[in-house]
Structures are given as C-alpha cells and as structure tokens.
Amino acid sequence: MSDPSEAMMNNHSFWQYKYGDYAPNPPLPPGDYDTDVLVIGAGFTGLTCAREIRKDDPSRRVMVLDANDIGFGASGRNGGFNMTLFGVEPEITVMRWGREKTAEAQAYMQQAVKYVKDLIESEGLDSDYEHTGMLRVAYTERQARRLKKTYKLLTEITRPDSFKYLDGEQTQKLLSCPHIKGAIYEPETGILDPCKHVRSLKMLAEREGAEIYENTKVVSVVREDGSAVVQTGTATIRAKKLVMATNAWTHNLKSSPKVSNIQAPVWTYQIVTDPLTPEQWQGVNWQERMSIEDNRQFVHYMRITKCGRITMGGGCIGIEYNDQKMDLWKNEKTWQDLERHLKWMFPALKDVKVHYKWGGCVSVNVDMTPEIGFIGDNNIIYAAGCIGHGVSLTQLNGRLIADLVLEKDTRLSRFWIVNRTALPMPPGNLLRYTGAKLIEGVLKAVDFYEEGRLKSRYEG
Ligand SMILES: Cc1cc2nc3c(=O)[nH]c(=O)nc-3n(C[C@H](O)[C@H](O)[C@H](O)COP(=O)(O)OP(=O)(O)OC[C@H]3O[C@@H](n4cnc5c(N)ncnc54)[C@H](O)[C@@H]3O)c2cc1C
Known part of the structure; x- marks a missing residue:
C-alpha cells in the first residue's frame, strides 16, 4: 500500500486507500443527451437501481453520473456492517410509526441483509464478505436494562431466533472485554469491504449495460414538460425518469425546495x-x-478487517451548519477518543497503533426514518435519511426504486417509506443549530445518566 498520510490528506477512506490504484470511468463528454433513466449518485443506491432496471428491461437507456470516483461517497467509506437496524432505534420507530410498521421495517431489513449476501454469493463478488453475526453490547447495568427492553421488542416483532440475549459472563466467553454487562447477538448479519463492494456493483451495473460516468457533477435539476432536465456544467441531459441517489449531498442538488430541506449531512x-x-x-x-x-446514544461500532486489523467508528459526530461546504471529514479529537475507547475496551490492545483515520457523512432527516419520495409526479424519485444504517438498506432500496421507475406494483414498491409523510428540516442555520444542539444535548445526557463516571475514563 502507498503512503497513508497522503491518502488521508486527500480525504480517502481506509478502504479506498487499501483498494490501491483505481481507474475511474471518464466524465460525461460535453453535449446534449436523451435518456430513459438518469441516476445521479453511484453509491449502493444508484448502482443497484441502475443494474436492476437494466436487468428487468434492457431496452431502457440508463445513465449514471457521479461527482467523484466511485467509492468516495458513504458507500466506499463505511463500517461495512451488513445489518438490520432500521432508522435510529426500534423503540423510536414504534413511537413515531407504530408496531406494525416497525415490524414491517425489520422484515425489510432482514430481507435487505439477505439480498446483499445472496448477491455476493451468487455473483462471486470480491467484497471480503463474512457472515459473522453482530453483538450489541452494554457497558453498564443501566445500558443493559435498556438493551433487554430492546431485545424483548425485537423478539416480539421479528421471526423466531433472529436475536439472542447474552449476559455479561456469556459475552466474556466471546470477547475479552471486561466491561461488557450484556449483549444482544444477531447471527444473520455480516461485514464487508465497502469500497471493494461498491466497485463490484459498478462492474455488475456495467455488465447489464448501464452507462456510468465518474467525476461528473450535476449542478442543477429542473422539471420541464414531464421530463427532468439535468445540467452538469458542460452537458445537458433530458431524462424521462430521474433517480436522485445523492444521499447526504441531496440538499446541494438545487432541484426543488422540498428536497433541499429533506435531510442534512452529519459526519461520523x-x-x-x-x-x-x-x-x-x-x-x-x-x-x-x-x-x-x-x-450508547453516540454509538461506537467496531469490527475486524480481512487484513487483520480492527476498525472502530462513532462516538462524537460532526454537524455541518454551513452544509454547502461538506468538509468536516477531519476530527482529531474524535479520532483520539476512538483510540482511547478501543484501548479501554480491550486492555490487550494498549500498545496498538492507529494506522489510518477518516470521516464520512450520512443523510439525517428530522424523524430519523429512511424515506423514498417523489418530486411532482412519479418521474423524479429521491432517497434520503438512511442515517448510519444504510449498507443493506440502500441496496434493497435500489431494487425498490427500480420497481418505481418501471412502474411495477410490488411488495417492495408498497413499503411504507415510499411517499410517506416527511417533516422538513427547520429553515435557516440558527434554527437548525439550536435544534441539533438540543438533540445532541439530550443524547449526551442519556449517555451520561447510563454511564456516569465510566465516560471520563476514555473521553478527554
Ligand atoms: C463513516 C461511515 C460509516 C458507516 N457505517 C455503516 C455501517 O457499518 N453499516 C451501515 O448499514 N451503514 C453505514 N453507514 C451508512 C452507509 O454507508 C450509507 O447509508 C450508504 O452507503 C449510502 O449509500 P448511497 O448510495 O445512498 O449514498 P452514497 O454512497 O453517499 O452515494 C452518493 C453519491 O452521490 C454522489 N453525488 C453527490 N452529489 C452529486 C452531484 N451533485 N452530482 C453527481 N453525483 C453526486 C457522491 O459522490 C456519492 O458517490 C456509514 C456511513 C459512514 C459515512
């Protein structure tokens, strides 16, 4: 591998850096284009959607544009957890949407994990996939009490044997972390290398005949006579159907007031x-x-990599108020907190060195629930609000959006996140700042209440 400091300075994730040399497709040449479908954003959502549309209907022209190299977005820089958590917490989803919809969402997420696993296996994708299950751990009795309630709810609304509760002693047998008081174990989940995976999805979409252009930024989207007219600065594309798969950048597309306020970027x-x-x-x-x-509310996530390292993320987040800039990808203090937390969790790692650090942004909406919506008629579709739980979700969303583009009435296209009631972000930076600080404060207070002095052991 090349010099990591140079890759870090260029805001590449570890996975991009580890991937090594990558030759992006050329940008879209200047000119005027007509297409059946245009997908903006070549992450998990956009590439899956493009591939599935072409598989179902090879007669449709499908173009995909991405502002960067594929792998630059969240899809190439995440933790790689192929997991079933929907929204922020099942309890919150129940509170906002009721038990039935929460159960439906959990079933969707279980289907999503399987969709990803089956694709990797059936296509033999080089995504470093391991179906190793997941532990959700509590460090204190208070956290464990809340975890048991989550476990009870999840077992009531999901198929049998989806989850197991382990007490502290049982968990210690799986992991030498002296602080764990209890855990939920979920066997049907996995981990992957996100950059290898998203570039494998590119290969699959191209194999089906999608045309992919990298380093081609869309600067405006307007509706005209039932079509979408999209500008890149040097090219104009008229599309019968448009999919905005731009995740945390969606507000910057200058497409419509609705979509400009539907979500905001948050850095992890x-x-x-x-x-x-x-x-x-x-x-x-x-x-x-x-x-x-x-x-925790400010959750930490950690896993082993195929190359024999441990990666950890989470803890404090970065909230961007001047969100046109999208440049909060560095955070020395949070990186140091993560290192301290890792060493606190695993005393055996007290001398381990951190090799690489990075950040990435997720799309957060007001009710922290994923959303797929339309602008005007059904010809312009957007996806937002996948928070930090989008590896499996966004890929099944890609399949779902393909159904919407092809105007198919399917179980997926009837999933309740489609065209749901959505709350806009508060207008203006001051209101957003106040709202975000309020929520941040409440979440910090919950962590403090549940962890007490524990927190000061690893946070500076
Ligand atoms: C650090 C981190 C860790 C995470 N860990 C996990 C995890 O372990 N498990 C999990 O389930 N989820 C995780 N997530 C969330 C998950 O990565 C995302 O939900 C998912 O990858 C989103 O995929 P996407 O295709 O919708 O968006 P993205 O992958 O973000 O793709 C959007 C694309 O749009 C492009 N774009 C933006 N604006 C324009 C424009 N104007 N013109 C053209 N192209 C444009 C971008 O370049 C980008 O490639 C994590 C996210 C981060 C940042």
Missing part, C-alpha cells in the same frame, strides 16, 4: 489499527469475528 469518524500481533489477537479473544456496536 473512523480509525483503523495496525495489523494485530498473534499475542494481541489472543488477548482480545475475538475468534468469532462478529461485528460489534455498543448501546
């Missing part, structure tokens, strides 16, 4: 260690290789 940060020595692996005893999240 990650670190990855040097490869562990055999003694360190023995010390952490992480033999089952399952992914781990904790039960």
Whole structure:
C-alpha cells in the first residue's frame, strides 16, 4: 500500500486507500443527451437501481453520473456492517410509526441483509464478505436494562431466533472485554469491504449495460414538460425518469425546495489499527469475528478487517451548519477518543497503533426514518435519511426504486417509506443549530445518566 498520510490528506477512506490504484470511468463528454433513466449518485443506491432496471428491461437507456470516483461517497467509506437496524432505534420507530410498521421495517431489513449476501454469493463478488453475526453490547447495568427492553421488542416483532440475549459472563466467553454487562447477538448479519463492494456493483451495473460516468457533477435539476432536465456544467441531459441517489449531498442538488430541506449531512469518524500481533489477537479473544456496536446514544461500532486489523467508528459526530461546504471529514479529537475507547475496551490492545483515520457523512432527516419520495409526479424519485444504517438498506432500496421507475406494483414498491409523510428540516442555520444542539444535548445526557463516571475514563 502507498503512503497513508497522503491518502488521508486527500480525504480517502481506509478502504479506498487499501483498494490501491483505481481507474475511474471518464466524465460525461460535453453535449446534449436523451435518456430513459438518469441516476445521479453511484453509491449502493444508484448502482443497484441502475443494474436492476437494466436487468428487468434492457431496452431502457440508463445513465449514471457521479461527482467523484466511485467509492468516495458513504458507500466506499463505511463500517461495512451488513445489518438490520432500521432508522435510529426500534423503540423510536414504534413511537413515531407504530408496531406494525416497525415490524414491517425489520422484515425489510432482514430481507435487505439477505439480498446483499445472496448477491455476493451468487455473483462471486470480491467484497471480503463474512457472515459473522453482530453483538450489541452494554457497558453498564443501566445500558443493559435498556438493551433487554430492546431485545424483548425485537423478539416480539421479528421471526423466531433472529436475536439472542447474552449476559455479561456469556459475552466474556466471546470477547475479552471486561466491561461488557450484556449483549444482544444477531447471527444473520455480516461485514464487508465497502469500497471493494461498491466497485463490484459498478462492474455488475456495467455488465447489464448501464452507462456510468465518474467525476461528473450535476449542478442543477429542473422539471420541464414531464421530463427532468439535468445540467452538469458542460452537458445537458433530458431524462424521462430521474433517480436522485445523492444521499447526504441531496440538499446541494438545487432541484426543488422540498428536497433541499429533506435531510442534512452529519459526519461520523473512523480509525483503523495496525495489523494485530498473534499475542494481541489472543488477548482480545475475538475468534468469532462478529461485528460489534455498543448501546450508547453516540454509538461506537467496531469490527475486524480481512487484513487483520480492527476498525472502530462513532462516538462524537460532526454537524455541518454551513452544509454547502461538506468538509468536516477531519476530527482529531474524535479520532483520539476512538483510540482511547478501543484501548479501554480491550486492555490487550494498549500498545496498538492507529494506522489510518477518516470521516464520512450520512443523510439525517428530522424523524430519523429512511424515506423514498417523489418530486411532482412519479418521474423524479429521491432517497434520503438512511442515517448510519444504510449498507443493506440502500441496496434493497435500489431494487425498490427500480420497481418505481418501471412502474411495477410490488411488495417492495408498497413499503411504507415510499411517499410517506416527511417533516422538513427547520429553515435557516440558527434554527437548525439550536435544534441539533438540543438533540445532541439530550443524547449526551442519556449517555451520561447510563454511564456516569465510566465516560471520563476514555473521553478527554
Ligand atoms: C463513516 C461511515 C460509516 C458507516 N457505517 C455503516 C455501517 O457499518 N453499516 C451501515 O448499514 N451503514 C453505514 N453507514 C451508512 C452507509 O454507508 C450509507 O447509508 C450508504 O452507503 C449510502 O449509500 P448511497 O448510495 O445512498 O449514498 P452514497 O454512497 O453517499 O452515494 C452518493 C453519491 O452521490 C454522489 N453525488 C453527490 N452529489 C452529486 C452531484 N451533485 N452530482 C453527481 N453525483 C453526486 C457522491 O459522490 C456519492 O458517490 C456509514 C456511513 C459512514 C459515512
């Protein structure tokens, strides 16, 4: 691998850096174009959607534009958890949408995880996939009490044996982390290398005949005579159907007031260690290789990589108030907190070095629930609000959006997040700042209440 500091300075994720040389497709040449479908954004959502449309109807011209190299967006820089968490928490989804819709959402997420796993297996994709299950852990009795309630709810609304509750002693057998008081274990989940995976999706979409242009930024979208007219600065594309798969950048598309206010970018940060020595692996005893999240409000997520390292993300977030800039990808303090937290969790790692650090942004909406919506008629479709739980979700969403584009009435296209009631972000930076600080304060207070002095052990 090349010099990591140079890759970090260029705002590349560890996965992009580890991928090595990558030759992006050329940008869209200047000119005027007509297409049946235009997809803006070549992450998991956009590429899956493009592939599925072409598979179902090879007669439709499908063009895909991305402002960057494929892998630059969240899809190439996430934790790689192929997981079933929908929205922020099942309890919150129940509160806002009721039990029935929460159960439907959990079933959708279980289908989404399977969709990703089956695709990787059937196509033999080089995504470093491991179906190792996931632990959600509590560090204190208070967190464990809340975790048990979550477990009870999840077992009531999902198919049998989806989850298991483990007490502290049972969890210690799976992991040498002395602080764990209890955990939910979810076997049917996995981990992947997100950059390898998103570039494999590019290969699949191209194989089906989608035309993909990288480093081609869309600067405006307008509706004209039932079509979408999209400008890149040097090209104009007239599309019968438009899919905006731009995730946390969606507000910058200048498409419509509705979509400009539908979501906001929030940054999350990650670190990855040097490869562990055999003694360190023995010390952490992480033999089952399952992914781990904790039960904090400012959640930490951690996992093993195929190249023998541990990556951890989460903790404090970055909220962008001047969100046109999209440049909060560095956060030295959060990176240091993550390193401290990793060493606190696993005393055997006290001497491990951090090899690489990065950040990425997720799309957050007011009710923290994923959404697929339309602008005007059904010819312009957008997806937003996948928060930090979009690896599986956005890929099944891509299939769902393909159904909407092809005007198919299917179980997926009837999923209740489609065309649901959505609340706009508060107008103006001052209101947004106040609202975000209020929510941040409440979440910090919950962590403080549940963790007490524990927190000061690893946060500076
Ligand atoms: C650090 C981090 C860790 C995460 N960890 C997990 C995890 O472990 N599990 C999980 O389930 N989820 C996780 N997520 C969330 C998950 O990565 C995302 O929900 C998912 O990848 C979103 O996919 P997408 O295709 O919708 O968007 P993206 O992958 O963000 O793609 C959007 C694309 O749109 C392009 N674009 C933007 N504006 C324009 C424009 N004007 N013109 C053209 N193109 C444009 C961008 O370049 C980008 O490639 C994490 C996210 C981050 C940032």
